[in-house]
Each structure stands twice: as structure tokens, then as C-alpha cells.
Amino acid sequence: EVGIDPLRDVEIIEGEIILADIEVLQNRADRLKKQAKTDKNAAAVLVLAEELLEYLADGNLARNFPKSDTDEYKQLNNEVRLLTGKEIMYGANVDEDGLVEDSEFVIKLKEHAAKNNCELIKLCAKIEEELVxxxxxxxAEFLSSLGVEESGLSQIIQKGFDKLGLMSYFTAGVKEVRAWTIRKNTTAPKAAAVIHNDFEKGFIRAEVIAYSDFIACGGEAKAKDAGKMRLEGKEYIVQDGDIMHFRFNV
Incomplete structure (x- = not known):
């Protein structure tokens, strides 16, 4: 279609993936009908699949399905991996003024995102290029002059991590500071395994400095001097931004 209309474009794309989900789900429902004759679990999943097909046919996303927290839905989604059952994040490319003040297009997109329990992040591609x-x-000074606290790319990364249940911790050496990606609620030994399996196998303890303490003290050495480093054992749940040193014995 002619003309600029982001909401229309979003609805077209969502319509296409809804149709794709309907096709996959219908094929699965057809197989479930045969299994349901002798399998009670298959019969229960079939009932839900048929309800979900109707829900999708009305133009809804599977992620908003009222019964998405049931065991039957989880089993079904695990089998067919519905596209509309995944987390969604909208990105609106705006001009510099649009970073501070919402245009009519952005307002409509925000309303659509809110209806689907999704995030909308504004970014200006030109500004992102200059930030590189x-x-x-x-x-930080450049963004502040525009009335913005954080770049759009940074917001997308952080929101993406959050939606995927991910977080990072850091290791700091003499020559390098490195971030390691783990799932939320990961224990210290499992976090260590991301670096090397031997770190988990021979885990003894972890030396930990909270990110907020690291920043407030002005670095690792000063944080240690201030008594902000602590020793944690195998049950410790790593927190987002932790600065960690692992002690292990192979």
C-alpha cells in the first residue's frame, strides 16, 4: 500500500505470522484428532488447540491467549513453536524531535503495543550512527543535549535481555573486562561454567562485588578497600552486573 503508516505495516506483518501459526496449528490438530481416540492427554490438548485456532482466526496473538499458562498450551506450544506466542518488541525509527515528543504514528503504535502487552522503543537511526x-x-553528553537518557540500541538490548530472561555478570582482569551472558537465577557454579566447564567442576567459591558498589567506589581495588567484596558459595544466585572472580581446583 502507498504512504507511511507504521501501524498498518505492523498489522500486515502480524496478520502474516498469525496465518502461519494457524496453518501449523491446524496440521497439529489434525494429528491430535487421531491420537485423541485412545489418548486422554491428546484429547485435552486437542480441545485447547481448537480453542486457540478460533482465537487466532479472530486476529489475536497466541501470546495473549487466556489459557497460555495451562499445561496443555505449554505442551502444544513446545511442539509447534507458535510465532505469535513469542515475546514481541516494537522499534520505531523516528527523527531527532521524535525522541522527546511522540508523533501521531508513535502514539498509535504505543496503543497497539500496550494492547498486546508489548514494549515499544523509539530510536533515531541517524543518532545511533553518530553515537558509534x-x-x-x-x-552521555550528546544524548543529554537531545533530552534523552539512553540510546535506543541500548534500550533494545536491555529489554531484549529482560524478555529472554537473560542477564550479565563481569570478570575483570589486568588487560580485559568481559561480560558473560547467563539466565536469571543462575547459581555461581553454573555461571562459572559459561567461562569453562572446569570452573564449575572444581568450584570453591566466588569473590563478588556488586555493580553498584563497583561504580560507587570507582573500581575494583577501591571497592575491596571499602570492604565491598564478599565471598559466596555454591548456592549463591548471581545478580545482574556482579563483578566476579572464581576460585576453583581442577
Whole structure:
């Protein structure tokens, strides 16, 4: 269609993936009908599949299905991996002024996102390109001059991590500081395994500095001097942003 209409474009894309889900789900329902004759579980899943087919046919996303927390839905979705059952995040590419003040297009997109329990993040591609060549301090000053606290790309990464149940911890050496991605509620030994399996097998303890303490003290050495480093054992649940050193014995 002619003309700029982001909401129309979103609805077209969502319509296409709804149709794809309906096709996959219908095929699964056809197989369930045969199994349901002798399998009570298959019969229960079939009932839900038929309800979900009607829900999708009305233009709804599977992620908003009222029975999405049931065992039958989880089993079904695990088998067919519904596209509309996944987390969704909308990104609106706006001009510089649009970063502070919402246009009519953005307002409509926000309403659509809210209806589907989704996030909408505004970003300006031109600004993101300019930020690439700046260091952290320069970037913060530049964004502040635009009335923005955080870049769109940074927001997308953080929101994406959150929706996927992910987080990061850091290891800091003399030459390198590195971030490691883990799932939320991961124990220290499992977090160590991301670096190397031997770290988990021979785990003794972890030396941990909270990110907020690391920043407030101005680095690892000063955080240690201030008594902010603590020793944690195998049951410790790693927190987002933790600075960690693992002690292990192979």
C-alpha cells in the first residue's frame, strides 16, 4: 500500500505470522484428532488447540491467549513453536524531535503495543550512527543535549535481555573486562561454567562485588578497600552486573 503508516505495516506483518501459526496449528490438530481416540492427554490438548485456532482466526496473538499458562498450551506450544506466542518488541525509527515528543504514528503504535502487552522503543537511526564514534562520556553528553537518557540500541538490548530472561555478570582482569551472558537465577557454579566447564567442576567459591558498589567506589581495588567484596558459595544466585572472580581446583 502507498504512504507511511507504521501501524498498518505492523498489522500486515502480524496478520502474516498469525496465518502461519494457524496453518501449523491446524496440521497439529489434525494429528491430535487421531491420537485423541485412545489418548486422554491428546484429547485435552486437542480441545485447547481448537480453542486457540478460533482465537487466532479472530486476529489475536497466541501470546495473549487466556489459557497460555495451562499445561496443555505449554505442551502444544513446545511442539509447534507458535510465532505469535513469542515475546514481541516494537522499534520505531523516528527523527531527532521524535525522541522527546511522540508523533501521531508513535502514539498509535504505543496503543497497539500496550494492547498486546508489548514494549515499544523509539530510536533515531541517524543518532545511533553518530553515537558509534563517541566514547561513553561523550555519548552521555550528546544524548543529554537531545533530552534523552539512553540510546535506543541500548534500550533494545536491555529489554531484549529482560524478555529472554537473560542477564550479565563481569570478570575483570589486568588487560580485559568481559561480560558473560547467563539466565536469571543462575547459581555461581553454573555461571562459572559459561567461562569453562572446569570452573564449575572444581568450584570453591566466588569473590563478588556488586555493580553498584563497583561504580560507587570507582573500581575494583577501591571497592575491596571499602570492604565491598564478599565471598559466596555454591548456592549463591548471581545478580545482574556482579563483578566476579572464581576460585576453583581442577
Amino acid at each position: 564514534g563517541l566514547d561513553d562520556e561523550e555519548a
